[in-house]
Amino acid sequence: MRTLLLAGIFLSMIIPGFAQQEDSIFIKRISDEIFSNGKAYDNLRDLTKKIGGRLSGSPQMVKAEQWGLKTMQLSGADKAWLQECKVPHWVRGGKDQAIATESKMKKNLNVLALGNSMGTGAKGITADVVMVESFQELDAKRDQVKGKIVFYNYKFNPTFISPFQAYVDAVKYRGGGASQAAKYGAKAVIVRSMSHSTDNYPHTGSLRYDSAYAKIPAVAIGLKDADWLSEELKNKNVSVYVKTNAKFLPDTTGHNVIGELTGSEFPDQYITVGGHLDSWDPAEGAHDDGTGVVQTMEILRAFKALGYKPRHSIRFVLFANEENGLRGGNKYAEEAKSKNEKHIFALESDAGGFTPRGFGFNATDEQVKKAQAWSTLLAPYGGGDLSKGGDGADIGPLERAYGIPAAGFLPDPQRYFDYHHAANDVFENVNKRELELGAINMAALIYLVDKYGL
């Protein structure tokens, strides 16, 4: 590209009336402030590089909470505090290992124990591998899996346009595959990573054991190794040695980090915006969900910098324990209910810090229609696709407790599962402008909901 013969995108602003013009001017001020003076990227660097992965119960979780509280104060919260909650304390316990043996050949496989899974014990497990591509195939092979390792090789479907659809389609093998295989006497499971990626990083994430069956070890395997293994298994016998060290320690104490801008007209009515502070351990939790965390505080910082006085109180929340328990989200809703707080809306950013596409609303048709009238205000910033469906795991309990409308920020979904729960979910894979543009769209939506309600 030599000279600009490209334009058009993000340029058009349709301004039908005075109120929209006023709103469009204020949203441009938000945009200028965040693009010119934004702290989200620097904050993300601190969180990911100075603290790193921060699984519930880890020492990094404690550091992240203190960092979050301090950053919330520096961002200009009228008040900021930690809200205590019990969190599960699962530990990986060391390096996960898998070695395949096929006649005399040995090959290391790139694996990661699934979150909440049990370790193999010090000796590891060695067994022949039975590959299945579905639960139906597992059922058909039920007589062949006793004492074996089951390898779920169900692929992300490339024809879904959004990889989130492929995730919904495939994640049952990660979540429930271990117990389904244990039902038929398998000793362990290997699950193809939930990704379209072109590399070999394994992608962890939580499983749920069915208490009716043995809690057998479970690992995710990188896609290249999954392809290799499935190719070998076509006409050969392959045995795999797996060793994982994972276990649960007793529940420990974690915290939601909460900042508040007090409302000028309705100080006792709350709008909540947040992301989750915990992350899986193999990486830095950059897109999941460091970006949601720093975007949340960037909205606060920008509102303060612009002297914006919200009508309602706005709560900026860094939730604890989204990944393997949701205890933070539950605690936030419980305490709100027990204090009889009034909540009117909640927004979460937990789909990565990619370029904005829009927001999904869990709301009535009428509310969605009202929000869609703001589409022209958000479109210049890339976030104009406002659709029904979507919220966020952490705000779910609040939403259900109050029956209030909620929304999830929807960045472009194509790259998310390249990094999700894998070792490459690092700061370097976040683009500063895309991150900031997400914060701009989120701030704009909060401003509009604060002004007009939903």
Add this chain to the structure above:
Amino acid sequence: MRTLLLAGIFLSMIIPGFAQQEDSIFIKRISDEIFSNGKAYDNLRDLTKKIGGRLSGSPQMVKAEQWGLKTMQLSGADKAWLQECKVPHWVRGGKDQAIATESKMKKNLNVLALGNSMGTGAKGITADVVMVESFQELDAKRDQVKGKIVFYNYKFNPTFISPFQAYVDAVKYRGGGASQAAKYGAKAVIVRSMSHSTDNYPHTGSLRYDSAYAKIPAVAIGLKDADWLSEELKNKNVSVYVKTNAKFLPDTTGHNVIGELTGSEFPDQYITVGGHLDSWDPAEGAHDDGTGVVQTMEILRAFKALGYKPRHSIRFVLFANEENGLRGGNKYAEEAKSKNEKHIFALESDAGGFTPRGFGFNATDEQVKKAQAWSTLLAPYGGGDLSKGGDGADIGPLERAYGIPAAGFLPDPQRYFDYHHAANDVFENVNKRELELGAINMAALIYLVDKYGL
């Protein structure tokens, strides 16, 4: 992100009538074909990793042309050929160097000679630096720059939502800065790179010398070094040694690579789609414009794989010499005119292989309105923003020769200038799904124009 509470995006398909339903079904077939069997990513790996940077006149240019012809044939062209054109032959001539000296301190600066610039000679140039932030400031300092090196430190404006706007705003210092400084007797110029990036890669690109003034050497400097230099210059004297080795060799022979699918109804009426095959030398020319090249051939491959017989003849063109001459685009238009060919539409992809946003049209209001009726067909694939304004450098001559409508593919613009003309424009920075989604949207638009005209 633990479980899917996000959805909505890319899911809605509005199908008002039968024709749209038929179109929507065919576009989904294109999408399934490209996502399932696409060759664009593998082709891009070959072009970038086996050939690399391929500036006009370089040995890599020749290799790329042969590769392009072969890949065009493998992609299923009814016929494919090379169209000869003369191309300029600028060579960098070795490693560019700059060393700053401030009292006793020396610092290497990360620089790249600008394309089409003249070298310093073997001894290099050493001179004190005068920093300016604009041509106005240069005019004001006209008496201070004689015998000096002028440092243009005009920054990419962060408040433009699209970085392409920032590029248009700033690129005059790269294109014309050398001659403006030479007018006042400067010996060389250093130009702040055209980027928002957070790294220190210098970004090259072409300049144009005004023949009225001396052709002085010119380099781009990485942003971190630019910031360092401007900080030093606030209250210190800094001299810089610059050595560049660039020169022009005599014009040489290059080629456009052309493939054709012959039309079933109007074989003598042409739709052109293309990207440019040449690229700057410091990197692999991945986003600029390897992605446009492989997307172009992917449309051909998908049409053949689906058995699609276009009504009009479709030309798939890998243009020569976009970066520093536009000789390929000019040649293509000239030969079309001289053969009295009928051309009806042209499309170019030269803004990177990022996730699609839409297309910009250089067309009449009526034509743009007609295209906008297709927005709901493209929106599920992310490319529904159809706006007036935009085409592509290579198709410009054709468009002007014929007065035909043309369009430029508009991917999301936020990351483009992180890589543009810099050493990090490599294969690893292209996402497979985003690349393929671009090809899907382009194929869909070509299908619609072929079917309905514009």
